[in-house]
Every structure is written in C-alpha cells, then in structure tokens.
Amino acid sequence: MKNIVIKFLALFMLLAFANTTAGASEHEAVAKASTHKEETYVSKPFSEMIMGFLKDTGVVALVNPDPNELSANGEHMSSFHQGLGRVIMILITFFLFWLAIAKGFEPLLLLPIAFGGFLANIPVANIAGAHGFLGVIYNMGLSNEMFPIIIFMGVGAMTDFGPLLSNPKTALLGGAAQFGIFGTLVGAVALSHYGFVDFTLQQASAISIIGGADGPTSIFIATKLAPELLGAIAVASYSYMAMVPIIQPPIMKALTTDAERKIKMTTLRHVTRLEKLVFPILVLSLAIMVLPESTPLIGAFMFGNFLKESGVVERLNDTLQNALINITTIFLGLGVGSKLAADQFLVPDTMFIMILGIIAFSVGTAAGVLMAKLMNLFPGHKINPLIGSAGVSAVPMAARVSNKVGMEYDRTNMLLMHAMGPNVAGVIGSAVAAGVLISLFQ
Amino acid sequence: METNLVMEGVKFMFLGMGTVFAFLIIMIMAINLMSYIIHRFFPEPKAADIAVNTANEQQDKNKIVAAITAAIAHHRQG
Numbered sequence: 395m396k397n398i399v400i401k402f403l404a405l406f407m408l409l410a411f412a413n414t415t416a417g418a419s420e421h422e423a424v425a426k427a428s429t430h431k432e433e434t435y436v437s438k439p440f441s442e443m444i445m446g447f448l449k450d451t452g453v454v455a456l457v458n459p460d461p462n463e464l465s466a467n468g469e470h471m472s473s474f475h476q477g478l479g480r481v482i483m484i485l486i487t488f489f490l491f492w493l494a495i496a497k498g499f500e501p502l503l504l505l506p507i508a509f510g511g512f513l514a515n516i517p518v519a520n521i522a523g524a525h526g527f528l529g530v531i532y533n534m535g536l537s538n539e540m541f542p543i544i545i546f547m548g549v550g551a552m553t554d555f556g557p558l559l560s561n562p563k564t565a566l567l568g569g570a571a572q573f574g575i576f577g578t579l580v581g582a583v584a585l586s587h588y589g590f591v592d593f594t595l596q597q598a599s600a601i602s603i604i605g606g607a608d609g610p611t612s613i614f615i616a617t618k619l620a621p622e623l624l625g626a627i628a629v630a631s632y633s634y635m636a637m638v639p640i641i642q643p644p645i646m647k648a649l650t651t652d653a654e655r656k657i658k659m660t661t662l663r664h665v666t667r668l669e670k671l672v673f674p675i676l677v678l679s680l681a682i683m684v685l686p687e688s689t690p691l692i693g694a695f696m697f698g699n700f701l702k703e704s705g706v707v708e709r710l711n712d713t714l715q716n717a718l719i720n721i722t723t724i725f726l727g728l729g730v731g732s733k734l735a736a737d738q739f740l741v742p743d744t745m746f747i748m749i750l751g752i753i754a755f756s757v758g759t760a761a762g763v764l765m766a767k768l769m770n771l772f773p774g775h776k777i778n779p780l781i782g783s784a785g786v787s788a789v790p791m792a793a794r795v796s797n798k799v800g801m802e803y804d805r806t807n808m809l810l811m812h813a814m815g816p817n818v819a820g821v822i823g824s825a826v827a828a829g830v831l832i833s834l835f836q
Numbered sequence: 837m838e839t840n841l842v843m844e845g846v847k848f849m850f851l852g853m854g855t856v857f858a859f860l861i862i863m864i865m866a867i868n869l870m871s872y873i874i875h876r877f878f879p880e881p882k883a884a885d886i887a888v889n890t891a892n893e894q895q896d897k898n899k900i901v902a903a904i905t906a907a908i909a910h911h912r913q914g
Binding site for chain 1: 840841842844845846848849851852853855856857858859860861862863864866867868870871874875878880
C-alpha cells in the first residue's frame with residue numbers, strides 16, 4: 395500500500411514538474427513574441443490605420459504613383475509608365491485575351507503571354523521584379539534561353555519529315571523565305587541610319603528574325619542579342635504567326651497567275667522508316683560541320699525528332715509532344731508576358747518592331763512564292779508556287795494556308811502534304827539563319 | 837569611327853542568305869545520297885514477300901476451316 399502511494403506521489407510530482415516547465419517555456423515564448431511585436435508594431439488610432447491602408451491601394455498607386463518605385467530592371471520609371479501606361483497596357487492585354495478567345499489567334503501562347511503582361515503591370519506588387527514569380531520564371535528559363543530550346547524538342551517530336559524527304563528540292567523554298575529575315579535586317583538598319591529610330595545592329599537582327607515566323611527561334615535570338623526588346627518581338631512574332639491566314643493569301647494571289655495556281659504536283663513517293671531515322675542525324679551532322687552556332691536549336695529539334703522516329707521510346711516521345719511542351723509553354727508565355735510591363739513596352743521602338751515584323755513576314759512569303767516560280771523555269775517536275783509561301787516556318791499553319799488557297803482555284807488540288815516539305819525546311823532554314831546571326835556577333 | 841550600318845546590313849544579308857542556301861543545298865544532296873544508299877542496300881521488305889506471307893496465311897485459314905468442318909462432321913456422326 396505504502397509502495398503504491400509513493401509511486402503515485404512520484405508520478406504526480408513528475409507530471410507537475412513537466413507541467414511547470416511547459417508552462418514556463420510557453421510564457422517565455424509569449425514574452426518573446428510580445429517584445430518582437432513591440433519592435434515593429436506601434437499602436438495607432440483606427441482612423442490612421444484606415445488612411446494608411448487606403449494609401450496602399452492600387453488606385454492610389456496608379457493615380458498618384460510613388461516616384462521612388464523601381465521597375466523590374468531596378469530603374470526609375472516616368473510617372474506615365476507608372477500610372478496611365480499601366481492602365482493602357484492592361485487594356486492591351488484585354489485586347490489580346492479577346493484575340494485569343496474570340497478570334498482563336500494562337501490561344502495556346504497568346505493567353506499565357508497576355509496574362510503575364512496583365513500581372514506584370516500591377517503596381518506595388520512587383521510581380522515581374524527579380525523576386526516576383528514572373529521574374530523568377532523569366533530568370534529560370536528565358537534569360538538563359540532554356541525554354542525555347544525545350545519547345546524546339548517538342549516541335550521536333552511533332553514534326554514529320556516524310557514530305558521533305560520524298561521531294562527534297564522543295565527545301566529551297568524554305569531557304570528563300572528566310573529572305574524575310576535578312577531583307578528586313580537591311581530595312582531596320584536603314585531606318586536607324588536615316589535617324590528614324592535608334593536600333594543597334596544587334597537589335598535590328600533580333601527584330602528581323604520575326605521574319606523567320608518561328609516563335610522559339612525569335613525568343614532565342616531576342617534573349618541573346620536584345621533582351622530589352624523581347625516582349626515586343628515575341629508579341630509581334632506570335633501575333634503575326636496567328637495572322638498568317640490573313641497576311642499570306644493576298645501576297646500569294648498577287649504574285650501568281652491563274653494557271654500557276656492550278657498546277658498539280660506529282661504524288662509523293664513512299665519514304666522508308668530507315669530514311670526518317672537517319673535524317674535527324676544527317677542534318678545535325680551537317681550543322682556541326684557547316685555552322686556549329688546553329689546546333690543548339692537544330693540539335694534540340696533533331697533530338698525530339700530522333701526520339702519519335704526511333705519508335706522505341708514512345709513514352710518519352712509522348713512526354714515531349716504533350717506534357718513537357720505544355721508545361722514549358724505556360725512558363726514561356728508567362729515569362730515573355732513579364733516583359734510587357736509598361737516601361738518596356740510603351741516605347742516608340744515597339745511600333746517600329748510591329749511594322750518591321752509584318753514587313754519581314756510579307757517579304758518572306760513573297761520570296762518563297764517567287765523562288766517557286768524561279769524553280770519552274772528549270773526542267774523537272776513543276777512546283778505549284780502556292781507552296782512557296784509555306785517556306786516561312788509557322789508550322790503547320792502556313793502549309794494549311796497553301797492548301798486552302800490552292801483549293802479555292804481547284805477543288806481537287808490537295809497541296810497540304812506538298813507544302814509540308816518547305817514548311818519544315820523553313821524551320822531548319824530559320825535555325826540556320828539564327829546561327830548565322832549569332833556567329834556574326836561573337 | 838562612323839560605320840555605315842546599311843552596308844553592314846547588306847553584308848549580313850549576303851552572308852546569311854548564302855549560308856542558308858548553302859546549307860539547304862548540301863542537305864538536299866545529302867538526302868538524295870542517303871535515299872539512294874538506303875534503297876540500294878537496305879530495301880524494305882518487298883511487296884512480293886508480303887504477298888507470300890498472305891498466301892501462307894490463306895493456307896492456314898483453309899486448314900482451320902477444314903479442321904472445323906471435320907470436327908462438325910464428327911460431332912454429327914456421333
């Protein structure tokens with residue numbers, strides 16, 4: 395009995411001790427917290443709290459901006475770019491939403507870009523700054539050119555080189571369309587030479603690559619040569635790519651005769667699996683020998699295509715074509731959108747970039763069509779010049795446009811597969827052109 | 837030093853278009869060579885082989901039909 399009592403007492407004391415120590419530590423914690431609070435928090439009258447809160451609202455920040463607020467680049471902004479400019483940019487992003495949703499203009503990229511632009515123009519929150527999430531995304535994969543490369547892998551996995559392999563000479567059309575890039579480059583430097591704008595040679599090159607009609611390549615070059623123009627270049631590139639069905643047909647019709655538009659092309663021969671498997675390795679080897687500067691883009695592209703054609707890594711192929719490219723598209727779009735901040739986009743340069751971009755597109759289209767007409771002067775199978783316009787990349791939209799215009803004149807003339815040849819050659823061509831531009835500035 | 841930017845641009849244009857065309861022409865020749873080699877030395881199974889296979893399959897089918905007919909006949913007898 396005595397034993398039990400002693401045990402009970404001992405247990406009781408143990409519990410009591412534990413309780414007091416726990417209580418003590420709790421007290422200490424509370425004390426610490428209160429002293430911590432006392433350092434930062436000063437009791438204020440309620441009216442003052444409301445006033446302070448109201449001063450922090452977005453409305454005040456837009457109407458009466460803080461002159462000390464820094465842009466995402468850590469520079470001072472004019473009050474126009476802090477106030478009205480942001481409102482204008484947000485309205486522009488609403489316009490882009492409308493284009494993407496109601497008009498179906500490249501919604502996969504335009505929506506993330508536009509929403510990124512919407513977020514980047516929020517005052518105070520500084521989402522596009524180095525520590526905001528858009529800034530983090532930008533630094534994660536855009537400033538180091540990672541995302542465009544991953545997109546290129548996915549595009550490679552989606553590309554079928556069969557039409558090109560069965561009629562290789564149509565690759566020349568894809569080369570001619572790159573004249574859009576270099577012709578515009580001359581135009582851009584001429585503009586700055588005669589004092590309309592102040593573009594450096596690097597900036598002019600980055601702008602003219604819009605003529606390659608290839609989104610990832612444009613972004614790749616812009617981040618390398620002129621990161622300050624990235625937002626305008628990407629928006630111009632993707633919005634013109636979306637407008638291919640509007641921009642191209644008038645040019646194609648103006649440069650061809652009725653008889654030319656009705657040319658029927660011979661059926662494509664069968665391409666064996668081994669040819670398709672060897673092709674990516676072949677092109678990459680050529681790129682290594684001729685122009686190593688172009689191998690980041692061509693290498694990623696051919697990696698994706700090789701996985702697809704190998705036929706033994708269906709899981710990886712599927713991931714490249716779907717999951718990976720979708721995830722990267724989201725990040726790429728938001729990252730590009732972060733460059734739509736008013737202080738970087740609402741500048742006179744943007745207008746010139748938009749104008750030069752559409753000139754680049756039109757010149758590329760025209761050059762492709764004219765090249766097809768030139769090739770028809772030589773003996774051999776005749777080429778329908780309408781597929782020349784597909785030489786600007788914009789896969790597969792440009793090829794579909796060729797097909798559609800061809801069928802307007804002859805219901806039975808299916809040009810789609812013929813146009814895919816120059817179309818994919820255009821991707822290779824713009825990657826080579828990008829490599830040339832990079833190597834020139836090394 | 838005042839460099840003539842327009843002249844620079846024209847130089848870029850010739851160099852760039854030259855490289856793009858040179859690359860694509862080499863690529864076209866390489867594709868043609870590759871196709872020739874592959875068709876010459878590694879042809880895909882020819883249509884005749886496939887025809888033989890289908891003929892074999894037809895024979896197999898006939899055998900199966902014969903077996904089933906025999907089984908049915910046997911069943912009816914029994």
